[in-house]
Amino acid sequence: MKSEIAARLKLRYEPVAIVLTEEKPAGALEFAEGKWGCVAALLTAAAKGRQAVFGRGRHGCQGGGVGLGLCAGFPDMPGGFDYFLSTGRGEGFPPGEGYKKTPELAASFREWLPTAEIPSEYVVFKPMSALAEGEEPAVVVFYANADQLSALVVLANYGRPGGDNVVAPFSAGCHSAFLIPWHEGKQPRPRAVVGMTDISARPFIDADLVSFAVPMAMFREMEDNVPGSFLDRHDWQKVAVRL
Secondary structure, three states, rough: OOOOOHHOOOOOOOEEEEEOOOOOOOOOOOOOOOOOOOHHHEEEEEEEEEEOEEEOOOOHHHHHHHHHHOOEEEEEOOHHHHHHHOOHHHOOOOOOOOOOOOOHHHHHHHOOOOOOOOOOOOOEEEEEEHHHOOOOOOOEEEEEHHHHHHHHHHHHHHOOOOOOOEEEEOOOOOHHEEEEEHHHHOOOOOEEEEEEEOOOOOHOOOOOOOOEEEEEHHHHHHOOOOOOOOHHHHHHHHOOOOO
């Protein structure tokens, strides 16, 4: 499958298709069972042309299991997840990440996040060009710089009422790449998700890029809306010359 959006925006890397499947692709990158790793690293590998597969017990960090829908509950961190995300619990416990001011605010985030467990055995990241005939991704993820992100946000709103068809929630990188856009895909009016603003995931991504993830139905909508849009007009051409 080819993406007209990717071609028009001259993306550095290919869009990543996230596929839910019962079959493990041969030769795919995979975390060893029980071994730590960041999902964002394998998302980047997929954007660069590799395939990656995740399963239960093979999803990198504990939070990756949540972000990929491979486990519905939050990880049982020493001292408690709410303290880990915020202030820490003191001596003898892991230091807090300082991403929420208080454990209570961390708890409000945990309650907000739409956790769910996927019905399939595996989550596969693959470059869009590697999709098999008839294979349907659940989510498509773009890596974009500021100019490209601007175009994606405008295009996501182009054929829809209002101006809030894109969100940029606080979340882990894997939440923003899969869990939240997958949840959006089940809503009456799904939205695109700007992500990889997770400080812990940033070392695995080019410094000038963020992610832009859309449920598959929204991806098709945006692709269909390219002809006749601002991408054919003069204002965009002033930006496009910089890409």
